[in-house]
Amino acid sequence: MAPKAYAAGLQLAGVSVRDAMAAVARSLEASGIDGAVRDARLLVLEALGIAATDLLRDPERRLSVDEAARLAAFARRRGAHEPVSRIVGTRGFYGRTFKITPATLDPRPCTETVVEAALEIADREGWRETPIRILDVGTGTGALLLTLLAELPKATGVGTDISEAALAVARENASMLGVAGRATFLTRRTLDGIEGTFHLLVSNPPYIPTREIAALDLEVREYDPFTALDGGADGLDIYRALAHGLQSAVPEGWAVFEVGAGQAKAVAQMLRSAAGAAAPPEIKIWKDLGHHERCVAVRTHC
Template sequence: MGADRGVPPFAGMTVRDAQAALGRALGGAGIEDPAREARLLVTAALGETAEGLLRNPALRFDAGAAETLSSFAERRLAREPVSRILGARGFFGREFKVTPATLDPRPCTETVVEAALAVVTAEGWRQRPVRILDVGTGSGALLVTLLAELPLAVGVGTDVSDEALRVAEENAVRLGVASRASFLNRRDLNDIAGPFDLMVSNPPYIPSGDIAALEPEVRVYDPAGALDGGADGLAIYRALARDLVPIVPEGWALFEVGAGQAADVEKLLRDGTGCALHEVRTWQDLGQHTRCVAVKTQY
């Protein structure tokens, strides 16, 4: 299997050799961070934990595990993301189920979590039941993570996809926050009962004309509705700005933004909310791109 794509014959290989061989194949195909991805796929193919394999690097692949790893390798070389192959993605130290109905939660989105936690700390809210709204919750990564990090908080996640909401609910149950979370199919803020102290959102922000040029891992496997932000990528920000202040009258709203969009989003929020924003802050991701715009509202 997979000879035409350069997939090695894994049967009989040790864990160490299989990881090295798969890493070379992935790297040769131009896939970023091939060693890490090879480690994840090897671990899953063997049904082991990473810690277990570290203790037993001489473990060898039998025929069944080798066939599974070959299948994983074929799929990854065809540009299917590891998270889609395994059905799960690590986010802020926790594992989230993902499906074709949900956006793949990526490291850049962790910037929104870090920003939200910083705001909660600065406001002195850690010892109170902060109310959180996550607009476009998808897998629930933002809301569930914040509820896990803030044990007194309660929250609502909204999405327009019933299937995504089912995944978010499942993640909330599995990660122990379901009693403090609810999930609703809503398109507009004015259909949601507030008020909230904190709103977070990773809205679609890719300009429609740019989607065809995205990497296949994104273009093919992420839901189109979670990517397409309209002609200039800002359509959803405009819609949220119109109804933001009544739903978060005295609190913070934090938005993930695309690279180079921060100034436009800040201006849009200042102009579109119909009130003077009390404060605006930004946070950068690990690539030094401004990835989160946060606004403090005052009705």
Template structure:
């Protein structure tokens, strides 16, 4: 397999990195060099430091074939995290499958907002009950459990396959004893109350899915993307359940899509929640909306 021009027998690791990165750049792939290093390191079972220290090592034919196979997948815009099968999220190693979203950096904004509330309330060591609606890979819930040593959590999802991935991630990160995963829609059948509810729900308007980057459109599960005609279907369902599942003075924190803050805030206010301005992500986009149940 020779899909990278110039990558042939006798090439060094340094040459392979340069040629693959060049091909990625020509294909319009962002962070071409970062991706090239990640995939070549994976193919050769070398860390980034080892890639640099062994830069002049000559590659064997089988190694070139392995690198070419991985590069071919990336050139089809398959995300690196899906090729590798895992991604780091909040210092956790989160494994993914085609049935779940790859956890993204902006979702860490929800973790930050939740921890800020808990820490300001002096409740870090309390036995909090946390619910993660639409848990997917479990990344959001597991990050919170890692930071809150006495908390316990429930993750809900309509997808049995996603729940299986989440359970596996809980076990790998030694958090399985404090978490339970349930196949259900939103919070159906869950009694509560919970002191903290979080969610990264589907929020892409149905008609916009076809316009998404191929890394998202072609590889993320549609079930985790499609938020209905206006992108707000999941938020409406969460808002309906919020008064029932939230404990008094507890908080609901959801990830937002771009431009959705006012619409979601209105839904939460209609359900009796007090809403605070959304916390922005690193790009300055309002990303984590907080609602509090202030009336018993």
């Protein structure tokens, strides 16, 4: 039986939680979903509005008609390779929960490398208890900016994005995390029109070469916004634009960029060339947990 037909045929009303979870896991496995058992568990929790402990406490509880319909709908969506995070509408990032929508990129664990790098820099510069200003270019959900504001209690920040819908999500996340009073959001693509100067710039810009987007995993190419992926012919368009105005926006501080596979050296060279200083600027590169060069940082100075 075809995976979608199997998922569409799930009959879960009156079924125990244990058996419903097993049936969803089988349907996801038939659809070629890796981690089907894990995903089935997450979808059951969301569809029934219960905690993980409830699964252990009462696995024989029977699903109502409404719960069964909701879970079957979730299973159909996951069977079509829609990410669980998009089905439930949230993503965990650096120990916090962020709302996501079709207007935003889905923050991924590798992007936490940018946070780690920025906090390492903050410790080095003595910024933990300092009222620094942070700029997040391409903020999306606000994951980078809002995480840093939560970790750096004296900091304030500006998040920019070309999508008004994404900025609305970022504002909502700022409120949920209790940092809305220290965050401002603007509709911008690059550094043009950004007023004032900053101590720290962070960015996870679009960096996939246009021709490679069609070959990305289905869960990325079909569900992440195209504009949040498309980095131009070589994937480096936004880095060029940001490097050009970096010295004005961050006259003395650090800029930290997420980069794609194999892009770290090219981005580092771009930042060196744009610095225009007699002495080459300090450049640091961080690897993610998969040992890929994921983050490039440059120290700017007058």
